[in-house]
Amino acid sequence: MSTQVNPVAADSIDAGDVGVAGSAASHTPDSGLGEATVPRRSLTAVKPATKPRTAAAQASPTAIVPRPQLLKLVEQTGRFATVTGRTDLVQRLVATRARLQDPNVRVVVVGEFKQGKSKLINALVNAPVCPIDDDIATSVPTAVGYGEQPGAWVMTRPEGADQTRGKPQPGAPVVRNVVDLDQLADYVSEKGNPGNERHIVAAEVALPRELLKDGLRLVDSPGVGNLDSTQALATLSALSTADAVLLVSDASQEYTDPEVQLLKHAMRICPNVAAVLAKTDLYPEWRSIQHIDQGHLKQIGDLPIFAVSSDLRLLAAQQQDRELNSESGFPALVTHLRRDVVERAELLGARSAVHDMSFAVEQMTVTVRTELNAILHPEDTPRMIAQLEDAKQKADDFRSVSARWQVALADGMADLISDMEHDLRDRLRRVQREAEESIDDGDPGPIWDQITEWIDQRVAAAISETFVWTEERSTWLVEEIAELFLADERELPVIEVSSVDGLLDPVDELPDFEEGHLGAVEKIYIGVRGSRSRCWQGCW
Structure with a gap:
C-alpha cells in the first residue's frame, strides 16, 4: 500500500479542506x-x-478576533505587566500565549x-x-x-x-x-x-x-x-x-x-x-x-x-x-468538524485568553490607581496598610490546611477513593459469584477456555464502568471545590504591594568592607579589647 503524499499538493474539495487521495x-x-x-x-x-448560535454569541468579540491578533494582545499585555513589575502576571500570560500557539483540537x-x-x-x-x-x-x-x-x-x-x-x-x-x-x-x-x-x-x-x-x-x-x-x-x-x-x-x-x-x-x-x-x-x-x-x-x-x-x-x-x-455525505461531516468542534474549541480558547488578559489588566489598573491615590491622598497610607495586613491574614487562612476548601478536598478525595474501591470490589464480587455458580453447575474442564474468556470480559467491563463513574465523580468534586473558592473570594485592598517607597524612613547604606591586612593600630585595639574581656570573665 502506497502512502506517498505530495508535500505541495493543494487541497481539492470542501473549499480547500482536503487533498486528493492516493499517491x-x-x-x-x-x-x-x-x-x-x-x-x-x-x-x-x-x-x-x-x-x-444566538446573535449575542455571533457578535461576541472572542468569536471574531483572529488568533494572531489575540497573540499580539497577549504579548502587549505581558509587556505592560513587565513594566509594572508583576512577574506573576507575566508568567500567567506566558501560559496563555502557549495555549494560543498550540490550539490542538x-x-x-x-x-x-x-x-x-x-x-x-x-x-x-x-x-x-x-x-x-x-x-x-x-x-x-x-x-x-x-x-x-x-x-x-x-x-x-x-x-x-x-x-x-x-x-x-x-x-x-x-x-x-x-x-x-x-x-x-x-x-x-x-x-x-x-x-x-x-x-x-x-x-x-x-x-x-x-x-x-x-x-x-x-x-x-x-x-x-x-x-x-x-x-x-x-x-x-x-x-x-x-x-x-x-x-x-x-x-x-x-x-x-x-x-x-x-x-x-x-x-x-x-x-x-x-x-x-x-x-x-x-x-x-x-x-x-x-x-x-x-x-x-x-x-x-x-x-x-x-x-x-x-x-x-x-x-x-x-x-x-x-x-x-x-x-458521499462528507460535506455535512466536514461542516460539523469545522463549526461544532473546531470553532467551539476556538471560541473557548479565545474566551480563556480574554479572561486572562482582563484579569491582568484589572490587576495592573489596581497598581496604577493605588500609586495615583498615594500621590493625591498621602494621609490614607496607614489605612491602606491596615487593609493590606487584613487581606494578608485572610489569604494565609485561605491557604491553611484548616480552610474549608482544603478540608472539603481532602474529605472528597478520601471518599472518592473509598467509594471507587467499594464500587469495583462489589462488581468483581458479582463476577466471582457468577463464575462460581457456572463452575458448580457442571464440569468446567471442557469449557474452561470459554470460562476464562468470559471472566476476562466481565472484569474489563466492571473496570470500564468504575472508570466512567470515577470520572463523573471527580468532575463533581472539582465543581464543589470551585464553588467554595467563589464563596470565600476576597478582594485585595487598593494598595501598591510591590513598592514601599515613602512608607519607611530612609536608612543609610552600610559602608563597604575594606579588604586587606590589619594595621598596627587595629591589632593593638583588638588585643586590649580581648584582655578586658578575659579580665571581666575572671572577675565574674
Whole structure:
C-alpha cells in the first residue's frame, strides 16, 4: 500500500479542506468544492449537534478576533505587566500565549473492528495515511494533524527501560522516532506489529491540509471489539482528554448493545459526541439502518448522525466531481468538524485568553490607581496598610490546611477513593459469584477456555464502568471545590504591594568592607579589647 503524499499538493474539495487521495501523482489543485455544494436535503437530514448560535454569541468579540491578533494582545499585555513589575502576571500570560500557539483540537474516532474508522480519516484528509485492508487492524492510536511538510513519527518506550516481564512500564521514558510515511502500517497495524511487540505508545502524522490547519487532530483508535474488551479501557481513558468523539458504525446493521454502551460512556466523559454511519455505498438499505440508529440515539441523548461513504469521497476527490462528493455525505461531516468542534474549541480558547488578559489588566489598573491615590491622598497610607495586613491574614487562612476548601478536598478525595474501591470490589464480587455458580453447575474442564474468556470480559467491563463513574465523580468534586473558592473570594485592598517607597524612613547604606591586612593600630585595639574581656570573665 502506497502512502506517498505530495508535500505541495493543494487541497481539492470542501473549499480547500482536503487533498486528493492516493499517491503523489494523483494530487490536483484546489477546485473550490466544499460545504456550499451540500444539497439542502443533506443538511436537513442531519440533526445539528448544538443549538443555533444566538446573535449575542455571533457578535461576541472572542468569536471574531483572529488568533494572531489575540497573540499580539497577549504579548502587549505581558509587556505592560513587565513594566509594572508583576512577574506573576507575566508568567500567567506566558501560559496563555502557549495555549494560543498550540490550539490542538483532538477528535477521537472510535468503534468496533472493521467498521471503517481508518478509511474515514483517510477520506477526510484525502490521503492514505491510516493503513486499511481486509487483514489489517489498527493496533496503535494514530493522530493525524497539520504540518507544512508530510511526515510520520512513532512514540516508543525503549526495551531496556523499566521492564517487567519483558514489557516497558508506563513510567518509562518515551522516545519519538521519525519513520517513513509509506511504512507506517508496519508500526501501527496488528499485521505489521503483532501484539505491539515494538512497544509503540502512539503514532503521529503531519499533512498540509486546510481542514487540519486550525488545530484539528484526528485520532484513529484501535477497534474496541466490544465494551468488555481490555482495549476498551484504553479507549475510554483517551476519551477523557478528547475535545470531540466520532463513533463509527457501518450500515450493515443497527447499533449493537456494545456500541450503544460505548456511546453512553462517551457522552458521560466527552462533551461533544457524534455518530457516523459508514459504508453507505455497500448497503442499499442504509437509510433504514440510519432511521433505526436515530431511534437508538434519541434514547441516549441529542446526538447527530452522519451517513457517509468513504469510497465515494475518495473517488470524488480523484475525479474532482462535486455531485459525487455531495452524495458521499462528507460535506455535512466536514461542516460539523469545522463549526461544532473546531470553532467551539476556538471560541473557548479565545474566551480563556480574554479572561486572562482582563484579569491582568484589572490587576495592573489596581497598581496604577493605588500609586495615583498615594500621590493625591498621602494621609490614607496607614489605612491602606491596615487593609493590606487584613487581606494578608485572610489569604494565609485561605491557604491553611484548616480552610474549608482544603478540608472539603481532602474529605472528597478520601471518599472518592473509598467509594471507587467499594464500587469495583462489589462488581468483581458479582463476577466471582457468577463464575462460581457456572463452575458448580457442571464440569468446567471442557469449557474452561470459554470460562476464562468470559471472566476476562466481565472484569474489563466492571473496570470500564468504575472508570466512567470515577470520572463523573471527580468532575463533581472539582465543581464543589470551585464553588467554595467563589464563596470565600476576597478582594485585595487598593494598595501598591510591590513598592514601599515613602512608607519607611530612609536608612543609610552600610559602608563597604575594606579588604586587606590589619594595621598596627587595629591589632593593638583588638588585643586590649580581648584582655578586658578575659579580665571581666575572671572577675565574674
